[in-house]
Amino acid sequence: MAYLQSMPKSETIRLREKHVGAACQLFFRSSPLKIVRGIAQFMYDETGERYLDCINNVAHVGHCHPHVVEAGRNQMSLISTNNRYLHDELVILAERLVKTMPEPLSVCFFVNSGSEANDLALRLARIHTKKKDVITLDHAYHGHLTSMIDVSPYKLNLPGGPEKPEWVHVAPVPDIYRGKYTYPKDSQSEEILGQMYADEVGKICKEISSKNGGVCAFIAESLQSCGGQIIPPGGYLKRVFEYVREADGICIADEVQVGFGRVGTHMWAFETQDVVPDIVTMGKPMGNGHPVAAVITTPEIAKSFADTGVEYFNTYGGNPVSCAIANAVLDVIEEERLLERATRVGNHLLTRCEKLKHKHRLVGDVRGRGLFVGVELVTDRERRTPATAEAKHIVNRMREEKILISRDGPDSNVLKFKPPMVFSTQDADRLVDTLDRVLSELDDERIPVKNIKLEVLVTSLNEEKTSNDLILKSNMKQSIKAI
DSSP states (O other): HHHHSSOOOHHHHHHHHHOTTTSSOOOTTTSSEEEEEEEHHHHHTOOOOOEEESSOOTTOOTTHHHHHHHHHHHHHHHHHOOSSSSHHHHHHHHHHHTTOOTTTOOOEEESSSSSHHHHHHHHHHHHOOOOEEEEEEOOOOOOHHHHHHTOOOHHTTSTTTTOOOOTTEEEOOOOTTSSSSSSTTOOOHHHHHHHHHHHHHHHHHHHHHHSSSSOEEEEESSSSSTTSBBBHHHHHHHHHHHHHTTTTTTEEETTTTTTOOOOOOOSSSSGGTTOOOOOEEOOOOGGGGOOOEEEEEEEHHHHHHHHTOOOOOOTTTOOOOHHHHHHHHHHHHHHHHHHHHHHHHHHHHHHHHHHTTTTOOTEEEEEEEEEEEEEEEETTTTTTEHHHHHHHHHHHHHHHTTTEEEEEETTTTTEEEOOOOOOOHHHHHHHHHHHHHHHHHHHSOOHHHHHOOOHHHHHHHOOOGGGHHHHHHHHHHHHHHHO
């Protein structure tokens, strides 16, 4: 293994380009980072340069946390086999997870990834309801399996993406800044905006019930991540769940990116909306980088699944090593009081980012909960025009300052902060101070011509919606890649 890490970076790139699929993209593609080590909230490249990691929500309790590493190493030295044999780590993990959930969520299934968890959740819903129609939110992403791409407009909306299946119904994302209903354009309170967005789901439920006799499921991240760090308005999910259940559907809360205390005030983000889902899915932070995930549901839904007589078996899901690591992650969350830390540091980060909005014209909106924060950039605050090129420029400039952030949303204009939960107020200050300086550079200067060209192309691409211009859209996509 040592010789692989001593390989020149150019050779690593050459081998990757030769043997790894081109669709597997890197961060900073024009000059990718070669990361060889991680400690807590920091990552190191092959030259020893240290980067502050502000985006890695997988390394939930910090890169290479000693307790997590030790738990995995110890269990691996004993046995790693499938879950058809009894072992304590699995049942201990199941019990600990269930204790964090409201009733009646009490039955666990263990899998390997968030994509698998969401796939199983959809399967459970279909078997229990005997229906097929699924409601998802615009710009949502739920995983890379074929079944999950089908319910992920984040992928379906792309030029060259697959067509949306007839059984998938897309509701507007509850984005009160640049969505269908916004404040102050619609001159409504947040609660009324939440009702307006929920009513959109209600309309879909009525249409499905009229046509097909009922809904299979509604699936949504409790806070939408890839869609642009969207925080649903208060009361939104509660009303949506009422509509879905009136149509005999199942409510699935996707906590893959936002669970395990990231919101600070609660263990699970759905709790911030005062709802109880029928199925909860989790992954990513559960293993601190180790592939482990889970589905938790009700005894009633689990019984429908068992009554089919079809055994559910997952070779690696719930293996002793994965469960030992997940238990260690829970240990660290509890012992280091990471929920309290996420609340304290997250509030500090949000407050500091809010001040940027009053200082820099590009900052249109700041939103977040705990250590889940988004800063939306716009070129015109009145029109809320997305500052796509500027966002790309800032991400690259922050990398030059040894701080790693990313951007997302349908127009790639939202700066995302989802750091490891060990992030400190000092880290938050360094992040915001540096971002403040980079934004100041843009206040009086034009960004590089290449990026302006990119923004024009992306804006044109997003505005082009007619099916008759697929060739034009494909050409635009190739032009963007060439920049």
